[in-house]
Amino acid sequence: MKTSVKNIIEPGTHFITGNEACALGAIVAGCRYFAFYPITPANEIAEHMSTLLPKVGGVYMQMEDEISSIASVIGSSWAGRKSMTATSGPGFSLMQENIGYAVMTETPCVIVDVQRSGPSTGTPPLPMQGDVYQARHGSHGEYEIVALAPSSARDMFLLTIEAFNLSEAYRIPAIVLSDALVGHMTESVEIPDPSTITIIERMKPKEPPEECRPFLSEDVAPMPVFGSGYRVHVTASTHDEKGFRNVENPIFVDNLVRKICMKIRKHRNEIVNVETKYLEDAEVALLAYGSVARSALHVVKWAREEGLKVGYVRLITLWPFPDEVIRDVARKVNKIMVLENNMGQIVNEVARVVGGEAEVKFLPPRILGTIHEPSYTMEKLKEVYK
Amino acid sequence: MHLKSASPRIVISEELCKGCGICIALCPMKVLDRSDKLSSRGVYPPVSVNGNKCTACRICQHYCPDLAIYIVTEEKN
Amino acid sequence: MSEAYQHPLMKYVRKGALRQPHCSGCGNGIIAQCMLRAIDELGSDMGKMAFVSGIGCSSWIPSPFFNVDMLHTTHGRPLAFATGVKLGNPELRVVVFTGDGDGAAIGGNHLIHASRRNIEILAVLVNNRIYGMTGGQVSPTTPHGMKTTTTPYGNLEHPFDLSKLVEAAGASYVARWTTFHVKQLVSSMKKGLLKEGFAFIEVVTPCPVQYGRYTGIKDPVESLLMLKKLSVPLSKAKSMSEAELEGRIVIGEFVDRDVVGLTKAYRQLLAEVGA
Numbered sequence: 103m104k105t106s107v108k109n110i111i112e113p114g115t116h117f118i119t120g121n122e123a124c125a126l127g128a129i130v131a132g133c134r135y136f137a138f139y140p141i142t143p144a145n146e147i148a149e150h151m152s153t154l155l156p157k158v159g160g161v162y163m164q165m166e167d168e169i170s171s172i173a174s175v176i177g178s179s180w181a182g183r184k185s186m187t188a189t190s191g192p193g194f195s196l197m198q199e200n201i202g203y204a205v206m207t208e209t210p211c212v213i214v215d216v217q218r219s220g221p222s223t224g225t226p227p228l229p230m231q232g233d234v235y236q237a238r239h240g241s242h243g244e245y246e247i248v249a250l251a252p253s254s255a256r257d258m259f260l261l262t263i264e265a266f267n268l269s270e271a272y273r274i275p276a277i278v279l280s281d282a283l284v285g286h287m288t289e290s291v292e293i294p295d296p297s298t299i300t301i302i303e304r305m306k307p308k309e310p311p312e313e314c315r316p317f318l319s320e321d322v323a324p325m326p327v328f329g330s331g332y333r334v335h336v337t338a339s340t341h342d343e344k345g346f347r348n349v350e351n352p353i354f355v356d357n358l359v360r361k362i363c364m365k366i367r368k369h370r371n372e373i374v375n376v377e378t379k380y381l382e383d384a385e386v387a388l389l390a391y392g393s394v395a396r397s398a399l400h401v402v403k404w405a406r407e408e409g410l411k412v413g414y415v416r417l418i419t420l421w422p423f424p425d426e427v428i429r430d431v432a433r434k435v436n437k438i439m440v441l442e443n444n445m446g447q448i449v450n451e452v453a454r455v456v457g458g459e460a461e462v463k464f465l466p467p468r469i470l471g472t473i474h475e476p477s478y479t480m481e482k483l484k485e486v487y488k
Numbered sequence: 489m490h491l492k493s494a495s496p497r498i499v500i501s502e503e504l505c506k507g508c509g510i511c512i513a514l515c516p517m518k519v520l521d522r523s524d525k526l527s528s529r530g531v532y533p534p535v536s537v538n539g540n541k542c543t544a545c546r547i548c549q550h551y552c553p554d555l556a557i558y559i560v561t562e563e564k565n
Numbered sequence: 566m567s568e569a570y571q572h573p574l575m576k577y578v579r580k581g582a583l584r585q586p587h588c589s590g591c592g593n594g595i596i597a598q599c600m601l602r603a604i605d606e607l608g609s610d611m612g613k614m615a616f617v618s619g620i621g622c623s624s625w626i627p628s629p630f631f632n633v634d635m636l637h638t639t640h641g642r643p644l645a646f647a648t649g650v651k652l653g654n655p656e657l658r659v660v661v662f663t664g665d666g667d668g669a670a671i672g673g674n675h676l677i678h679a680s681r682r683n684i685e686i687l688a689v690l691v692n693n694r695i696y697g698m699t700g701g702q703v704s705p706t707t708p709h710g711m712k713t714t715t716t717p718y719g720n721l722e723h724p725f726d727l728s729k730l731v732e733a734a735g736a737s738y739v740a741r742w743t744t745f746h747v748k749q750l751v752s753s754m755k756k757g758l759l760k761e762g763f764a765f766i767e768v769v770t771p772c773p774v775q776y777g778r779y780t781g782i783k784d785p786v787e788s789l790l791m792l793k794k795l796s797v798p799l800s801k802a803k804s805m806s807e808a809e810l811e812g813r814i815v816i817g818e819f820v821d822r823d824v825v826g827l828t829k830a831y832r833q834l835l836a837e838v839g840a
Contacts, residue, residue, distance in 0.1 A: 135649065135652065135653055137649065156834055156835055156838045157838055157839075159835055161652045161653075161831060163648070163649075163652060165645065165648070165678075166674055166675065166677075166678040167674065169642065169645065170642065170644075170645030170648070170674075170675055170678070173638065173639070173642045173645035173646045173648075173649065174645050174646065174648045174649030174652070175649060176638075176646060176649060177617070177636060177645070177646035177647060177648065177649025177650040177651075177653060178649035178650065178652060178653030179649075179653070180615075180634075180636055180649075180650060180653070181615070181649065181650045181651075181652075181653025181654035181657065182653060182654055183653045183654075185649070185653070199639055200639055200642070203638065203639050327654075328615045328634040328636075328650060328654060328657055329612070329613060329615070329634065329654055329656065329657050331612055332634070333579075333611075333612070333632050333633055333634055333635075334634055334635070335579075335628065335629050335635045335637070336635060336636050336637060337628065337629075337635075337637040338637070338638070338639065339637070346629055347629065
């Protein structure tokens with residue numbers, strides 16, 4: 103890490119919002135291009151980036167809409183910079199076509215979606231977890247994606263870095279699926295010494311241009327950035343390993359779609375991250391992610407004090423879904439209660455992998471647009487626990 | 489004795505030519521005409537019929553949408 | 566391709582991509598050649614350039630034909646992607662190829678803002694006055710009254726004057742030519758490549774297949790000569806009435822000014838901030 107970064111972000115305890123922590127994490131990860139269109143509740147990320155980026159030689163661009171924001175992020179990534187954008191639901195919807203472009207062209211980039219109550223305009227400053235399916239399949243066509251769910255301001259810092267690392271390692275767009283509560287909450291964040299944080303850079307080609315295959319590797323292809331002499335042809339039409347279009351033969355479609363998907367599926371176990379506590383003797387597990395997980399953990403501890411054998415599962419990776427980890431949890435417990443601030447999205451994935459191993463229950467908050475009140479959850483938990 | 493320099497050489501690619509006819513129509517010296525032989529691409533490419541009239545103005549070369557014709561002179565390609 | 570065929574511009578073209586996909590007589594190939602001639606005459610290093618295109622026939626001018634770093638993007642968005650490329654590596658000379666649908670319909674907003682930002686990009690907008698690739702639908706530059714696949718009763722709308730639009734939005738260099746005016750086009754492209762600001766060149770081109778279907782002028786030579794006939798130089802147009810200019814194509818250089826470009830302004834900011 104450059105020493106200039108150290109001067110900007112002093113290691114130690116900072117009392118900051120999730121959005122500010124996200125901006126700091128991006129800078130530490132090496133982000134040097136950020137494009138944005140104003141939208142609540144993501145604006146503070148942009149405000150911090152616009153102040154910090156020029157200090158490290160980076161570029162802040164306010165584009166004319168969310169579509170051009172993600173487009174310029176992809177362009178900048180091919181010019182060689184780690185690039186990021188941030189938005190909320192309505193902007194996330196607009197970005198989907200170009201997120202698909204980033205998947206198709208294997209362009210590393212990070213998209214932060216600070217989810218708000220929807221659908222449509224909804225209520226900007228209130229949190230919801232309504233974009234989970236959209237993160238998975240918001241763009242048309244068949245593909246895989248990576249989405250991380252921060253639960254705290256500290257997570258916003260660390261998971262933004264993780265998103266950059268995953269995007270560079272696998273040449274994919276990585277989504278940070280935050281929400282208005284996590285983005286706007288102010289809490290203590292331990293910023294570690296940046297030199298202790300692992301930063302991953304995209305692989306450069308070693309072979310000469312004639313031999314370089316910049317796409318659709320059996321694993322992950324090297325990325326020849328513009329101006330490095332490779333004259334790379336980047337297209338979102340169906341293409342071959344050299345990046346040249348072939349839209350005549352379905353064999354090319356088959357090769358491309360399988361490789362794009364398998365790139366993530368093959369590495370699922372390295373990518374997924376799940377936090378579990380109190381599972382050894384648990385009979386019921388509370389499963390949650392994002393801001394809701396804070397409330398869930400509080401209930402689990404309270405339940406344990408009352409003698410209930412309750413475990414805690416926090417999904418940090420939403421996509422790819424951590425199939426095997428959740429299947430393991432289902433073997434240990436009798437019931438899994440999934441808490442989400444929506445009408446049931448990730449719960450369907452849980453039910454899919456669990457099969458008949460455990461009973462799966464779904465609990466939205468008493469009032470959608472807020473996170474679960476512990477007393478409400480406790481009351482519902484006790485009904486399930488019997 | 490005055491030595492006359494060789495006429496410019498007109499090079500045509502039947503593989504690239506799509507038979508649009510622009511070079512034939514625009515040549516100010518009427519050097520080119522349509523071949524009566526169908527090319528492998530199913531079109532009638534140009535042929536030089538008045539090669540000695542060519543002044544190497546390169547209108548044919550510069551207007552060809554397919555880079556299918558160029559002029560070679562002694563000084564430059 | 567025969568070894569003996571050594572077209573002087575072949576060195577700028579990808580091996581195996583020599584056969585361009587455009588229809589016979591399409592102006593795209595003429596514009597492609599003009600671009601390569603401009604690069605050749607300037608002695609530019611294509612290795613230090615990046616081309617960006619959208620979706621449509623004209624987006625296939627540089628892709629995959631030109632042997633260059635190429636970003637073939639989503640419909641309407643090449644200017645937005647190109648903005649990122651240029652800001653990401655300001656050392657690259659960035660050129661955008663777009664069309665009347667790609668650049669002025671779905672991409673209209675990005676055209677306006679790229680002009681306003683005065684970002685150091687050359688944008689070549691190929692105007693065939695129709696949506697060619699999708700079969701001949703009306704576009705924002707289709708003449709009033711014209712029949713197309715989606716205006717079977719005649720176009721009720723009036724076309725953009727793109728050069729005026731881009732000039733008002735703030736571009737540093739604005740020109741319009743047709744594919745008949747190759748000499749002027751090459752000259753404008755050279756100016757545009759060197760311009761330290763947003764350079765916009767609109768090139769009106771024949772579309773013998775789709776546009777020609779509706780005008781009845783399907784022959785490539787006739788379509789090209791029709792553009793020559795319809796063209797009016799700016800100097801002459803200034804003294805003509807609106808009625809006299811109806812249906813005509815005003816050609817020339819409309820704007821050529823020097824205003825600090827965005828990447829230069831950003832460089833100055835970085836120096837001030839002490840990056």
